[in-house]
Amino acid sequence: MIVGQSLVMQKLRADVIRIGATNFTVLVEGESGVGKELVARALHDVSPRHRGPFVAVNCAALVETLLEAELFGIEERTATGVRGRRGKFELAEGGTLVLAEVADLSVAAQAKLLRVLQDMRVERVGGHSIRAVNTRVVAATNRRLADQMQTKRFREDLYYRLSGVELCVPPLRLRRDDIPLLSRHLLERHRQAQQMELGTAALDALMAFDWPGNVRQLERVLERAIALGPGSVVDVSDLPSIVTKGYRDLVEDLPTGSESLRTWSSRYVRGVLRRCDGNKRKACDVLDISYHTLRSHLSFARGATHGDVQTP
Numbered sequence: 611m612i613v614g615q616s617l618v619m620q621k622l623r624a625d626v627i628r629i630g631a632t633n634f635t636v637l638v639e640g641e642s643g644v645g646k647e648l649v650a651r652a653l654h655d656v657s658p659r660h661r662g663p664f665v666a667v668n669c670a671a672l673v674e675t676l677l678e679a680e681l682f683g684i685e686e687r688t689a690t691g692v693r694g695r696r697g698k699f700e701l702a703e704g705g706t707l708v709l710a711e712v713a714d715l716s717v718a719a720q721a722k723l724l725r726v727l728q729d730m731r732v733e734r735v736g737g738h739s740i741r742a743v744n745t746r747v748v749a750a751t752n753r754r755l756a757d758q759m760q761t762k763r764f765r766e767d768l769y770y771r772l773s774g775v776e777l778c779v780p781p782l783r784l785r786r787d788d789i790p791l792l793s794r795h796l797l798e799r800h801r802q803a804q805q806m807e808l809g810t811a812a813l814d815a816l817m818a819f820d821w822p823g824n825v826r827q828l829e830r831v832l833e834r835a836i837a838l839g840p841g842s843v844v845d846v847s848d849l850p851s852i853v854t855k856g857y858r859d860l861v862e863d864l865p866t867g868s869e870s871l872r873t874w875s876s877r878y879v880r881g882v883l884r885r886c887d888g889n890k891r892k893a894c895d896v897l898d899i900s901y902h903t904l905r906s907h908l909s910f911a912r913g914a915t916h917g918d919v920q921t922p
């Protein structure tokens with residue numbers, strides 16, 4: 611189940627249903643841990659092939675010499691002691707084959723893959739016969755394949771073969787409104803006997819973090835909180851410091867109660883501006899305010915430093 615209430619995820623779910631019904635090769639792009647394999651799985655589940663096998667292979671984990679045998683199979687006694695086996699293409703017969711980290715294939719392997727995709731026929735290593743395969747291929751990558759192609763690390767013809775239909779899974783930091791729902795879903799998935807809840811402050815901290823490792827990182831953080839936390843409510847103190855640092859900086863910067871909202875927000879605006887290296891446009895983007903509002907905060911701050919607006 612692809613969880614997420616953000617507009618991009620709603621659109622992605624609709625795309626999966628639409629594209630899943632077809633037989634097109636799909637390219638799923640997105641940073642590490644965003645849920646590319648989950649999307650591939652969803653494409654399979656909604657497709658007419660859903661009763662067939664779902665086979666995923668990580669191209670980055672394959673040693674060049676074993677790659678061909680792994681993908682296309684190998685005949686018995688090709689070399690001394692070699693046992694014959696089917697490759698992933700054959701194993702995914704009637705179903706879906708996910709080629710994860712497809713950008714990591716060597717250029718030689720890319721050529722072999724292209725040939726198979728063009729003909730939908732495979733020849734096992736050491737074999738003499740060619741078998742037709744009926745497999746739907748979903749390729750996934752955390753690098754932009756178009757860039758890889760431009761720098762000649764990825765074959766242009768294979769790129770066009772794979773990217774007929776592209777789905778992009780955005781990083782979690784660009785869809786923060788998914789964090790509450792995702793966190794509850796992941797807590798439910800990983801909880802032990804007792805039900806788990808997320809404390810308000812813990813949720814604030816999760817929302818403030820940038821999640822370079824995306825949903826997988828969120829999942830690990832919550833698993834850890836479940837395992838190590840004392841109760842049924844996840845608290846900020848159950849989260850690793852790397853996650854809570856930004857949140858704590860913000861909270862510890864909070865007024866002690868003697869400051870007006872205007873004074874505090876003006877101070878906060880200046881803090882953000884400093885973090886943006888003085889770039890006012892960038893600060894406006896981060897704060898989601900107009901240039902005019904930013905200037906009014908800054909001129910207020912100048913007044914405040916002259917001592918005329920401090921509240922007792």
Ligand SMILES: Nc1ncnc2c1ncn2[C@@H]1O[C@H](COP(=O)(O)OP(=O)(O)OP(=O)(O)O)[C@@H](O)[C@H]1O
Pocket residue numbers: 611612613614640641642643644645646647648649710752792795825826829
């Ligand atoms: N939208 C989502 N809803 C529910 N679970 C999600 C979602 N996105 C990701 N996950 C979960 O996060 C984890 C990582 O997802 P997945 O393996 O699909 O990511 P990936 O993009 O393939 O990662 P990698 O780049 O490392 O291969 C999985 O446990 C997956 O179930």
Ligand SMILES: [Mg+2]
Pocket residue numbers: 646647710750
């Ligand atoms: Mg993956």
